[in-house]
Structures are given as structure tokens and as C-alpha cells.
Amino acid sequence: MIDLHTLRENPKEIFELLERRGVSRDSLEDLVQADRQVRSLFSKRDALRAKINDLSKEVGKAYRDKNSELAQAHIDASKSAGVELELLSQQALEAEHKRNALWMVIPNIPDPKAPIGSSEQENLVVRYWHPENGYSTVLPEVEYSGYKKVAHWDIGIELDILDFARAAKLSGSMFPMFKGSGARMLRALTSFALDQHTDEFLEIRPPSFVRRETMISTGHLPKFADDAYQIEADDLWAIPTAEVPLTSMARDEILEDGDLPIKMTAATPCYRREAGSAGRDTRGLLRLHEFDKVELMVYAKPDHYRETFDEILRRAEDILQKLGLYYRVLDLCTGDLGASARRTFDLEVFAPGVERWLEVSSVSWFGDYQARRANIRYRNAIDQQIYHVHTLNGSALAWPRVFAAILENFRDYDGSVEIPKVLVPYMGGLDRILPISGGVAKD
């Protein structure tokens, strides 16, 4: 949620910034209006409550003075005020619901530096990185031999490390099954990434199923209920990302200034129904109902969000560089930004087999938007005041797409796939996965 105080006091600037992401001026005016209404009704209600409180105290006093006549008079007065209170409370709550409904749907105020645009077409490519040429700001010329232009689902079957048919038998489409060296490589990726991050980030293994309230506090419910898996008997929900448990860890807490920033990393499975994209990318590892991901999450002081943001992005990139994958960094435009984010950088890896850029990470700064919703605050050591923290997170990284990119990028003419050097120690020394029979090498 955005800060209503700021909206009241400085509407112009907020209007302008929110307009960049398509929020209409009217919806903001409506919110301001509804908020005014709420405050006026609540102050009337509170005044009436004060009156009843006073009367009730008088009743007690009258009884102590053994003046039951006076007591009765106060009771009568209080009773009739009570009837009025009922009505006012009702109105106040209705007004509040109305305001909250308007409030909840207002997305976060974008970073003034976020590129302005209306759709993903206008996302800005900040830089490219290629294992041979390093960084560049223009698209590097990269040629792929024919034997690299094989889709990972074919490679996976050729190497006998992916088994989509059996996975579908068990669970339906868009559930993966990794086998042998494939299963091990997935484990290697997780171990490698966690080992990279735990120098600064506390390793967490949170629950994979959370209560409804937890999903609500990160905004995944009620709006996106169709995208989540629910275990009905217990009303538990499968987490779509580790961001859900990690953000809720400090829910309703006041953190100590000295404890910030709190940096955490977690490897978890992620579950998504992908209801909105039925039929898209049903083949291979591009879009799955279940996948593993290593996440970075930070609670930071508002003044220090920038360095944290840079650090998360740097770490996510670092993993890709160490794996030797060709990727690009996108600065998401205001129209493509997620509702809670102020600024987001996406990392996309190039997969030559499917000839696509695959989003493998999304690094976001949420300002105090999530913290306000989840009520996560800290006491500032300097002025002793309580403020909301800033939350930031980044996937580092989503494995199936990285897995796909590794298969497609490191396939050789003989159909074998070279394992990235950094993973070899985690693979028990295995540095290459060989096809089970001849292979389907092109060229």
C-alpha cells in the first residue's frame, strides 16, 4: 500500500508518478475523497465513544455513591447514545472498506528513474554480458552452430536426464522430472548458489506451505488466488516464491536499527498454477507448475536501499557469469513493473536452442509498500522514531530455465553437454554428460 499521509500532503507528485504506470488521476482523487470521508466518520464515532465512556464511568461512580437513580439516568443516556454509535460505526466501517478497496489496488509509486513505458516492449536493455566478450551496451554478434540449436527438451531426453512423459503420467503437464546427472545438476546449482551467498546472507529453509493470512500479507491473495495451489483441508497454500515466507517473517514486528539490514537467502520449491497462461510454453522447462529457486531477500533501512539493490543484482549476475551464460539486464519500464515494485531489473539468459531470452531473475525494490502491508517496522537509532523498513528481493536464480540454458549453450557437436566448471565439484567431478545412444547431433 502507498502511504496515505504522503498522498494527502503531496498529491501532485504522486499523481504524476503513478500516471506513468497507467493509474488514472480519477482513481487517486477517489481515494483521497474516500479517505477524507473515513476520517470524518471515525472522528465523529470516536467523539461519541468518548461520551459513552464518560457516562459509563459516571454510572460506576453513582453506584459507589449509592445513588441508583442517577446511575439509571446515566445508563439510559448511554443506551441511547449506544444506538447512535451502532449506526455511526456501521457507516464508518463501510466507508473504511470502500477506501481500502480503492487503496489496495493502487500500485506502488515507481522510481522516478524507472524508464517510462506502457508495455514490456519498452523495457530498457541496460547491458549484455557474454562469456567471451564481457559487458557491452549493444547486442553482441553471436553465431551459434547448428548443434547448439537444439531445444533443451530434446537434449534432456537424449542425455536421459529429463523425463517429461513420466512426469506427466504422475502429475500432468508442466511438471518436470529430472533424472540422474540432471537431478544432480539441479542439486549442484542450489548448493553452488547458496555457498556463494551465505558469506553475507543468512540461509533460511522456510515452510513451503503457508496460511492464508501469509499469502494475503504479501498480496498474493485474494487477487491471485487462481494462480496458487491450495490444500483445502487445512487451508494452506503452496508458496509461489520464497518471497512469501521471507517477507512475512518479520510481519508485525519492530526491528532494531542495529539488526538492519537483515539479509536472507533461501532455496525453496515454488508452485504456480499458471492459470493465466494455459497452453503457453507447455513444452520443456520454460514454464512449470513446480520449480526450485534460490532467493535473496533483504529488510533494509530506507537510506540504504540503493546499495542493497545493487548488491542483489550483482550477486544474481555473478552466478550467471560464473556459470558462463550469456545474459542481458533489463530495466523494467513503468508499464511492466509489478504492482508492489518501485524499480525492477530482470535478468534474461539466452537459450540458443529455443532461440529465446529466458527470464531467470527479477530483482526488485519495493520501498515501504510491502512493509506497510505486512507491518514491518524498525526503530531508528538517531531519532528513536518508528518507520517502515524497505524490502528488496531477487531470484538468484530460477533453476529450470538456467538448466535449459545450460543444456542448449553447452551442447557440443557430439551431443554431449559440458558442465559449467563451477558445478563440477558439486557433480562429484563429472564435467560432461554424454548422450545415451549416438545422439541427434546436427551438423
Place this chain on the structure above:
RNA sequence: GGAGAGGUGCCAGAGUGGUCGAAUGGGGCUCACUGCUAAUGAGUUGACCCGGGAAACUGGGUCCGAGGGUUCAAAUCCCUCCCUCUCCGCCA
């Protein structure tokens, strides 16, 4: 899964219908005393919402696990849910 006990402020812990935002102790902070530390004494010490004020501060409301109810009045009575602890059963 069965039986029982319990959830109160930063912590411990009192409080069974009105004078309770809440005793008492500990901790924290401030001041005094002290060469330093320790000890001692005095004071102070919650969050949220709305209003007034430049600010210090101040008026009102809410909060005693959560949500409902009874009542003029609820930490206190009733209902539902959540959580914790103990014992038994079961289990990786």
C-alpha cells in the same frame, strides 16, 4: 489423534465486571552520588488511528493471542478459531 494447562507491556508476572493501558520485579533510558567499574537513590520507559501545535507537547479513540457476542461498562463473562506447554498414542 486423545487428555489436561495456558496465552497480559521489552522480559517475568499479578489482575474474575467500573477508580486497569494495566500492580510488582527485572531490563532499558535520564539525572544524582562515585577517580573508574560496581553498588545505591530519584525519575522515566508501549504501539496504532484522528485532531491541535513550528516544536516540546497536547485532546480524543483503539489495542491484554485473533475474531465475534453479552453489558450502560469487558483483560475479567459467553462462543469460534489460532498458538504454546505437559502427558499418552502414532510416525520419518
